[in-house]
Amino acid sequence: MSAFLDALTRVPPLLAQHVLVSMAALLLGIAIAVPLAFACARRPALARIALGLASLVQTIPALALLALFYPLLLTLSGLVGGGIPALGFLPSLLALTLYALLPILRNGVTGLVGLDPAVLQAADAVGMTRGQKLRLVEAPLVAPVLAAGIRTAAVWTIGAATLSTTVGQPSLGDLIFAGLQTQAWALVLAGCFAAAALALAVDALIGLIERGLAARRKGMWLGGLIALALGIALATQPLWPLGGDARRQVVIGAKNFSEQYILARLIGDRLTQAGYDVSYRDGLGSTVAFEATAGGRVDVYVDYAGTLWTTAMHRHDAPPRAAMLGALKDWAATRDVAMLGPLGFENVYAFAMKAARADQLGVRSLADLARVSPGLKLGSDLEFLDRPEWAAVRDAYGLRFASMTPYSPTFMYRALESGRADVISAFSSDGRIAAERLTVLSDPKRVIPGYDAVLLVAKDRAGDAKFVDALRPMVNRIPVEAMREANYRVDRDDAAKESPEAAARWLAKRVGL
Amino acid sequence: MIALDRVRRRYGMVTAIDDVSLTIAPGAFVALVGASGSGKSTLLRMINRLEEPDSGSVTIDGRDVTDQPAHRLRRRIGYVFQQHGLFPHMSVAANIAIGLTLARRPVGDRVGEMLDLVELPRDVATRTPDALSGGQRQRVAIARALATAPPILLLDEALGALDPVTRDAVAGRLVDLHARLGLTTLLVTHDMAEALLTASRVLVMDEGRIVADATPAQLVAGQGGPVAQGLMAVPRHQAERLAALAR
Numbered sequence: 001m002s003a004f005l006d007a008l009t010r011v012p013p014l015l016a017q018h019v020l021v022s023m024a025a026l027l028l029g030i031a032i033a034v035p036l037a038f039a040c041a042r043r044p045a046l047a048r049i050a051l052g053l054a055s056l057v058q059t060i061p062a063l064a065l066l067a068l069f070y071p072l073l074l075t076l077s078g079l080v081g082g083g084i085p086a087l088g089f090l091p092s093l094l095a096l097t098l099y100a101l102l103p104i105l106r107n108g109v110t111g112l113v114g115l116d117p118a119v120l121q122a123a124d125a126v127g128m129t130r131g132q133k134l135r136l137v138e139a140p141l142v143a144p145v146l147a148a149g150i151r152t153a154a155v156w157t158i159g160a161a162t163l164s165t166t167v168g169q170p171s172l173g174d175l176i177f178a179g180l181q182t183q184a185w186a187l188v189l190a191g192c193f194a195a196a197a198l199a200l201a202v203d204a205l206i207g208l209i210e211r212g213l214a215a216r217r218k219g220m221w222l223g224g225l226i227a228l229a230l231g232i233a234l235a236t237q238p239l240w241p242l243g244g245d246a247r248r249q250v251v252i253g254a255k256n257f258s259e260q261y262i263l264a265r266l267i268g269d270r271l272t273q274a275g276y277d278v279s280y281r282d283g284l285g286s287t288v289a290f291e292a293t294a295g296g297r298v299d300v301y302v303d304y305a306g307t308l309w310t311t312a313m314h315r316h317d318a319p320p321r322a323a324m325l326g327a328l329k330d331w332a333a334t335r336d337v338a339m340l341g342p343l344g345f346e347n348v349y350a351f352a353m354k355a356a357r358a359d360q361l362g363v364r365s366l367a368d369l370a371r372v373s374p375g376l377k378l379g380s381d382l383e384f385l386d387r388p389e390w391a392a393v394r395d396a397y398g399l400r401f402a403s404m405t406p407y408s409p410t411f412m413y414r415a416l417e418s419g420r421a422d423v424i425s426a427f428s429s430d431g432r433i434a435a436e437r438l439t440v441l442s443d444p445k446r447v448i449p450g451y452d453a454v455l456l457v458a459k460d461r462a463g464d465a466k467f468v469d470a471l472r473p474m475v476n477r478i479p480v481e482a483m484r485e486a487n488y489r490v491d492r493d494d495a496a497k498e499s500p501e502a503a504a505r506w507l508a509k510r511v512g513l
Numbered sequence: 514m515i516a517l518d519r520v521r522r523r524y525g526m527v528t529a530i531d532d533v534s535l536t537i538a539p540g541a542f543v544a545l546v547g548a549s550g551s552g553k554s555t556l557l558r559m560i561n562r563l564e565e566p567d568s569g570s571v572t573i574d575g576r577d578v579t580d581q582p583a584h585r586l587r588r589r590i591g592y593v594f595q596q597h598g599l600f601p602h603m604s605v606a607a608n609i610a611i612g613l614t615l616a617r618r619p620v621g622d623r624v625g626e627m628l629d630l631v632e633l634p635r636d637v638a639t640r641t642p643d644a645l646s647g648g649q650r651q652r653v654a655i656a657r658a659l660a661t662a663p664p665i666l667l668l669d670e671a672l673g674a675l676d677p678v679t680r681d682a683v684a685g686r687l688v689d690l691h692a693r694l695g696l697t698t699l700l701v702t703h704d705m706a707e708a709l710l711t712a713s714r715v716l717v718m719d720e721g722r723i724v725a726d727a728t729p730a731q732l733v734a735g736q737g738g739p740v741a742q743g744l745m746a747v748p749r750h751q752a753e754r755l756a757a758l759a760r
Contacts, residue, residue, distance in 0.1 A: 122598025124563060126611050126657065127588030140602045216602055 006499075007190035010175060012238050013279065015194055017170040019235040021092050022161040026154050028093065029100030034146065036101075037108025038134070047109050054102035062160040065095040066167050070288070087292050092164035092171075099160050100153040107149025111142040140213075147210035154206055158199040162191070165283045168292045172198075177283035182258050182490050182500060183410050201231065250276045250461070253292060253301030256283045257409050258490040258500065259347060259429060259483065263302045263453070265504035267471065270513070271300075274470035286383060287311060290456070294335045299461045300471065304347055306449040308332070310388040318449040325452060338462035340455040341475035345429055345483045348451040349389055351441040352426040354416060358439035365442040369423065370397040378404045379412045379421030389448055390425075396447040410491070429453075429480055431488020453478075473513060482510050514539055515560060515665070515697065520569035522555055522721075529555045530566065531721035537699065539664075542691050544708035545701045546744060547718035553701045556718070557667050560699070561590045573665070588616055591658030591696075594669040597650045599642035605653055606638040612661040627656035632686060648679035655683070659690070666691070668700040672707065684711055706748040709733070717741040 040047035057065070069091035077084035084090070115138065123133045162173030172195045179187030205228045212221025250271055254264035261282060268278045281298055290312055292298040305328055309315050313331055318324075329339040351366060358364070361372050369376075378401040384390050385404060393399060401423075407415055413432050415421040426433055426440070428451070433440060455474060461467050486507040489498040498506070507513075515537040522530040529552045537543055545553040558564040559571050562583045571578045578586055599608050609627050610620045628635050631652040642650055651671065658666060668687070672680045688711050691698045702708055708715050709729040717725035717740055725732075725741035732745055 116596075116598075116601075118594070118596035118598040119600060121563070121594070122600065124583075125561065125587055125592040125594075125598070127584045127586075127615055129582075129584045132584075132615060137600060 003184070003186035003499075004189055007175065007179075007184075007186045008194075010187075011172070011190060011194045014170055014172050014174050014191075015198065016236045016238040018158070018161055018172045018195070018198065019232055020239060021089060021164055021169055021171060022096060022154075022157045023232055025093050025096030025161070026100050026150070026157050028097045029104055029153055029157070030150060032097070033101045033104035033149075034108060037105050037112060037146070038138070040105070040109045041112035050105060051102075051109065054105050057098045058102050062095070062099060063163050063166065065098065066091060066163055069095050070167060085295060085297070087168040087288055087295065088297050089169050091167050092161070092169035096157050096160055096164070100157050103152035103156065104146065104149040107145050107152075108142065111145030112138060114145075115141055144210055144214035147206060147213055151203060151206040151210060154202045155199050158195060158202060162195055166285055166288070168281060168284055168288050168297060170279075170281060174280075174282045177256055178261060178500075180408060181256050181283070181410065182261060183493050183497070184499065198235075202228070205231065250278045250299045250467075251297065252278055252280050253284050253289045253298035254280060254282045255286060255289055255301075255303075257427075258503075259427075259487050260302065261500035262486050262490060262503045262507060263343075265501050266474070266508055266513070267300055267302075267455075269504060269508065270470045270474070271467070274466055276467070276470075290335075290337070293337050293456055293458050296336075296458050296460060298458065300455070300457045302343065302453050303456055304451040305342070305454055306348065306389070306451040309449050310392075315449075316388065316392065318446055321450045321452065324450055325454070328454070332456065336459040338457045338459060340457055340462075340468065340471055342452040342454050343474060344476040344478045345453055345480035346451045347427050347429040347453055347483075349384065349448055350426050350428045350433070351423055352416070352433055352438040353423050353441065355437050355439045357422060358441075363439075363441065365444050366393065366397045366399070366447075367444055369441055370399050373423075374400050375402055376422040377402055377420065378423050378425070379415040380404065380406050380425040381409050381412055382406045384425040392447050393443075396445050413491075429483045429487060430491070431484045431486070432491055434484060435488050435492065453483075477511050477513060478507070479511070482507060486510070514574060515699075516572045516575075517556070517559070518570045518572070520556075520559060520566045520571065522552075522559070522564065522566050528721045530559075532569075533721070533723055534569075535716070535723065537697060539697050540695060541714055542688070542698045542712045543700070543714045543716060544712035545699060545716050545718060546703065546705055546708045546741075548703065548744075551718040552721040553718045554669055557669055557699055557701045560665070560667060561587050561592055563592075584615075588612060588661060589663050589665070591661075591663045591666040592669065593651075593654050593658045593667070593671040595671065595673045597642075597654040597674075599650055599653060599657070601642055603641070604638065605640050605642065605645070608642065608653060609638075609656045609660050611657060616661065618661070623660055627660050630659065630690065631656045648675055648683065651675055651679075651683060652686075655687070655690075659694070662694070664695075664697060666696045666698045668698065670701055670703070672702070673704075680707075687711065705732075705744040706751075709748065715741075717744065 036050055040050050070086050073084055073086035073091055077086060119137065123137045128136065161171050162176055164171045165173035165177050172191045175187045175191030179185060179191065205224050208224035209221045212224055252264045252268050254260040264280055268280065271278050284292060286307060289298065289301050290303060290308065293301060305324055308328060309324060325342060332339045351369065353363060363369050363372060385406060405421065412424050416424045426438065455471060486503045489503040489506060490500055517533055517535045520530055520533045533556060545557060547553045555564050559566055562578055606624045609624045613620050613623060624638055625635050628638060633649060633652050637645065637649065642653065645653065672683055675683060684707060700711060709732065713728065715727055715729060715732060716723050717737060719740045725737035727737040727741065731737060732741060735742065
């Protein structure tokens with residue numbers, strides 16, 4: 001219970017961002033859909049096209065829609081010579097707006113087409129102009145139906161906004177994704193609880209406005225509208241500029257697994273001690289994190305040399321460690337990102353099996369695995385099968401599996417334990433490898449590149465000596481054994497499970513930071 | 514004076530109005546009678562431009578109806594139709610005053626006067642139309658049409674949806690108002706008896722043409738041609754049977 005209450009204390013700033021992005025999307029959706037509905041009511045052909053497109057958008061999963069805006073905005077930004085942010089608020093706003101269109105448009109068109117023709121004829125006959133007819137007759141009569149559509153759109157938007165976490169827009173989804181990765185169910189519960197409470201509150205208030213409009217009771221709908229506006233103002237209070245020259249918060253990025261959460265907290269603790277005001281952007285997608293840092297939306301985060309080497313730099317070779325880190329540092333500088341240095345441990349993709357199973361099949365290396373793989377089931381994390389490392393390993397060793405199933409990391413270990421997977425794509429710094437006595441298969445052909453954890457800082461922070469001094473002691477300070485144990489403290493699912501914050505404090509003490 | 518000159522209107526293959534010319538003197542009470550689809554409503558609605566002719570012209574006091582925006586023309590012509598078309602989101606008072614509001618003219622006590630005129634209690638002003646009976650709604654629609662004191666009143670099957678008792682009462686009220694306000698009134702109806710008992714001039718329409726133009730007395734006397742007399746057969750037969758019952 002206290003874990004849940006702790007988790008709730010993280011809600012207000014995320015709720016503020018959640019309200020901001022979802023209500024902005026709803027307003028934009030209203031601004032587009034309402035005039036479009038009036039235009040559609042007069043032109044059936046336009047109505048067919050507009051409703052068809054809006055329905056089509058609705059069939060795209062919200063997560064995919066958000067993901068699609070990243071390359072789209074990136075391309076667009078390239079065409080106009082840069083300046084359009086492809087991550088964060090803008091793609092979330094656009095995707096959620098598209099999502100909000102359909103219910104408003106559909107209710108608007110249905111409501112307008114269903115208006116009593118006698119009333120419309122009377123409006124003409126008493127001498128109304130087209131504008132007067134719209135303002136005095138059509139708009140007030142269709143308003144309750146339209147409000148019902150807006151209500152549906154609001155609930156959908158608030159729900160889908162939890163997914164904007166994945167494109168770097170803070171939302172209540174931060175809690176849900178972080179909780180899912182670290183099996184901190186209190187976080188998931190807090191995120192769900194807050195999102196549901198928000199949706200219910202907005203639903204109730206718009207419902208009040210809708211009933212007020214239907215009953216033509218001005219006090220009722222105006223009261224609902226005022227309450228809604230006050231609620232939004234209050235919920236976004238943590239985002240208000242606090243007067244004077246408030247220092248800009250340091251934004252610390254983290255991808256979506258425990259090690260990242262722990263290291264982000266470790267960085268955050270050190271910066272807080274140095275007098276900085278910090279906030280966390282958890283659950284970023286793998287490429288999203290680097291792009292966000294290059295764009296200055298994230299100030300500092302930890303990435304892995306091999307990840308950037310293959311996915312961002314598009315290199316297919318695996319040079320020695322020093323050469324790779326040097327090349328990486330130079331390349332990052334061209335993207336306005338400074339590499340402070342390696343942390344001292346690697347987190348490499350490592351194929352792991354249960355020890356007993358590996359012994360039974362006589363598998364010690366990836367070469368051995370290729371011999372028996374057609375009869376085995378592979379469990380991977382969500383992105384591994386689409387990564388160049390997998391293609392390289394597969395082609396170098398000729399790996400063919402009976403089945404390949406992606407899981408979120410937590411469930412990947414469960415799948416191995418339960419026998420639903422025979423081999424998994426683990427991470428070498430994962431504490432569960434040691435704890436569960438898994439056999440890690442060797443890579444005799446050295447196909448998988450080095451995965452040194454490296455500390456990356458956005459350009460405008462790299463020039464801040466106090467900032468860099470606070471972080472530099474972390475370089476080459478964290479041995480893999482220490483990281484593994486810290487990870488296990490968060491990943492284990494028994495009573496001794498710790499939060500990333502606690503594990504970060506433990507790690508700091510362990511390595512003497 | 515309302516004048517139609519060689520007016521035609523087609524809907525696809527169907528000719529609704531076929532080369533009609535007609536003048537209506539100020540102060541006349543004219544009934545347009547005919548079967549469904551004879552073109553009588555289309556003809557009426559050309560006067561306030563709810564329909565536009567394909568060719569020919571419509572003039573009021575010598576001025577073509579198309580030489581000003583339609584909404585300006587309509588504000589000077591009262592129009593009442595079968596489905597009343599009261600605005601459901603406005604009170605009875607707001608409905609009656611709508612023409613004055615649109616023209617930004619002062620409303621004053623006009624709503625009360627209009628309610629008196631159509632013989633409704635003044636306290637219905639604050640109600641919404643759904644709280645009224647059918648007959649009351651039609652009276653409000655008539656009040657709305659007359660509130661701006663228009664010189665012309667168009668009645669498009671305006672009494673068609675009413676029960677016989679209410680219908681008789683409202684028809685009597687209309688004849689009375691026509692005389693008191695000095696209106697030029699055109700009444701479209703499929704009911705020959707209603708036409709005979711209200712109008713001073715009856716036009717019979719058939720397939721888009723005016724086939725008879727006579728006074729009620731002339732029609733009762735058997736004049737006006739076969740279509741008109743076909744329509745006369747119903748009330749005449751009813752009258753004969755009623756007379757037989759009385760004996």
